[in-house]
Amino acid sequence: MSVTDKRAPGVRINDLSVVYRTGAGELPAVRGVDLELVPGTITGVVGESGSGKSTLALSLLNAVQPPGRIRSGSVDIDGLGDVVILGGDDLRKTRGRHVGYVFQAAQNSLNPLKTIGKQLLDLGRSHDVDDLPGLVKEARSLLDRMGLDGARVLDSYQHELSGGMRQRVGIMLALVLNAHVVVLDEPTTALDMITQATILRIIREVHEERGLTTLVITHDLGVVAEIADRLAVMYGGRLVEQGPTREVLGEPKHPYTRGLLQAIPRLVGDIDEARALPGRPPTLSTIPPDGCVFRERCAVRMDVCETGEPPVLTIGPRVVACHTAAGEGEQKETVTTGPTRGEEQA
Ligand SMILES: Nc1ncnc2c1ncn2[C@@H]1O[C@H](COP(=O)(O)OP(=O)(O)O)[C@@H](O)[C@H]1O
Ligand code: SF4
Ligand SMILES: [Mg+2]
Numbered sequence: 001m002s003v004t005d006k007r008a009p010g011v012r013i014n015d016l017s018v019v020y021r022t023g024a025g026e027l028p029a030v031r032g033v034d035l036e037l038v039p040g041t042i043t044g045v046v047g048e049s050g051s052g053k054s055t056l057a058l059s060l061l062n063a064v065q066p067p068g069r070i071r072s073g074s075v076d077i078d079g080l081g082d083v084v085i086l087g088g089d090d091l092r093k094t095r096g097r098h099v100g101y102v103f104q105a106a107q108n109s110l111n112p113l114k115t116i117g118k119q120l121l122d123l124g125r126s127h128d129v130d131d132l133p134g135l136v137k138e139a140r141s142l143l144d145r146m147g148l149d150g151a152r153v154l155d156s157y158q159h160e161l162s163g164g165m166r167q168r169v170g171i172m173l174a175l176v177l178n179a180h181v182v183v184l185d186e187p188t189t190a191l192d193m194i195t196q197a198t199i200l201r202i203i204r205e206v207h208e209e210r211g212l213t214t215l216v217i218t219h220d221l222g223v224v225a226e227i228a229d230r231l232a233v234m235y236g237g238r239l240v241e242q243g244p245t246r247e248v249l250g251e252p253k254h255p256y257t258r259g260l261l262q263a264i265p266r267l268v269g270d271i272d273e274a275r276a277l278p279g280r281p282p283t284l285s286t287i288p289p290d291g292c293v294f295r296e297r298c299a300v301r302m303d304v305c306e307t308g309e310p311p312v313l314t315i316g317p318r319v320v321a322c323h324t325a326a327g328e329g330e331q332k333e334t335v336t337t338g339p340t341r342g343e344e345q346a
Contacts, residue, residue, distance in 0.1 A: 008039035008211045009078035009180055011060070016073030018055050018064055020284060027284040029055040029068070031237040031293075034312075034319075034332075037181070039078070042207055042214040044224030044245065046260070047234035048281040053217045054104050056234070057185045060215065061095050062086060077181060097127045100179035102170040104186045104217075109170075110158040116169055117154035120176070127177055135176060142172040145202050147195065163190040168199065175206055182207070185217045200227045221260055225249055233257045236282045236293035243318030253320045253328075255298045292322070300324060 018030040030052040037043050045053050058064045060075055062083045074082045080098055083091070095101070103109070111119055117136065124135045140150030146168045158166060167190045174182055187203065188196040204227055207214050218224055224231055225245065232242040233256060241254035252258045259277040279297040287293060292305040304323050312321045315329030 007079075007180055008213045009080075010039045011037035011078070011181060011213060011215075012074075012076045013037075013056075013059075014074045014076065016056070016059060016075065017071045018052070018059055018068060019071045021067035022284060024285055026071070028071070028287070029237050029284060030059065033073070033237075033239050035232055035239060035242065037213050037215055038230065039213050040211055041229040042204070042216060042227055043230045043232060044228030045215065045217045045232045045234055046221055046224050047219065049219055050281050050283055051234040052237040053219075053234055054185055055237075057101070057103065057183050057215070057217050059084070060181075060183050061099055061101060062091055063095070093127065096123060096173075096177050096179065098179050099181045099183060100174040100177060101183040102167075102174045102185060102187055104189075110166065112158050115155055115157055116161075120154065120173070123173065123177070129177070138178075139172055139176050142175055142206075143168065145205075146171065147198055164192070164195055167191060171199065171203070178210065180210070180212055182212050182214045183217070184215070186219070187216065188218075188223060189220075196223070197226075203227060221249075221264060233260070236287045238293050238321065239319070240294065240322065241318070241320050243316075247318060253315070253318065253325050254294075254322050255300055255324065256294050259297070 013033055013035040016030055016033045017028055019026040019028050033056060045056065047053055055064060055068065059070055060083065062070070064070055070084050074084050076082050077099070080094060083094060086094060110116070120136065120139050121132055124132050129135050136154065140154060143150035143153050148165060148168055153161065153165065153169060161169065167187065171184065171187055174184065184203065188199050191199060200223065216224060216227055228245045230243065231245040231248045232239050233248070233254065234240070235256050241248060241252065241257045248257060249261065252261055262275050263277055277297060288295070291307050292298070292301070292310045295301045295305045298305065302323060310321045310323050311326055312319060312332040313325050313329035314332060315325065
């Protein structure tokens, strides 16, 4: 395992749609998502609860579980190919070794009957790591960096650790196999502000030291503002805006991104200026099947927003899906929804 090994792979998510089977049939939680993770960068995905972020994260490892399934699209990772069509042993090896991940609620997924150290060794063995003492040393050092007593944590059982400690154990497990693509789903939600800042700094440091390609998923715009080079904003299963973080936050083009930003109380300035977005995000059964997914809550909606999808416009390094941006950029050619998998529609 070489820590100096710099081979940041690129990841291209293409026209990805993921559905869950419900009483009302299969409904999409992720719809027609195109997203590129540029090698060596941190991409942040932000959106309210239920917007499809965790489903997108699971798709990167082809780990969507029934009643969900990837309906169409591809996730192409350099050196691995399309993970959507990987299966069996290839897929198992990918998880952890090539794509390190902390899933949301990872802190509850530890085995209560084994110490963290024992679980670490299991992980190493299942990925054919030869140098197990080296793996333990690396784990200890990562935990120490995150402000924990690494040796003690490795000797502990899950119930002996606080939620915040378990979260850091999850991050350690995502990084310890030295994967070059790392997916962190809500990595700092159980942490207080100070610990959160420390953890974000360490994620950034490790990302740079190792030359990783990293995806950070969060409902907290503050987290992505802190850490992400590029930002993708998700709403009702759609990516509505993406681009360099500074540009997206500095000059948001989509009404939803503007709404998210306006809802953050500023430290300086008038706290009354923070305005929560009216209404609630849609659930699977209330996502409108036609028209702009955000229109129910959009202050500037027009007649044209009621039907058809808003155009997906490329404006320099940015992509915006909204009629208000029409004329500003070039419209992406409409892609037909790619090959459909397991066509047993409910
Ligand atoms: N196992 C499941 N069965 C049915 N619906 C699900 C399941 N998991 C997630 N969903 C639904 O899919 C949508 C997206 O969920 P999720 O990806 O967890 O969003 P986020 O991570 O942004 O909160 C939500 O409406 C959620 O209720
Ligand atoms: S497409 Fe229409 S409804 Fe949707 S965000 Fe833009 S203006 Fe609002
Ligand atoms: Mg989630």
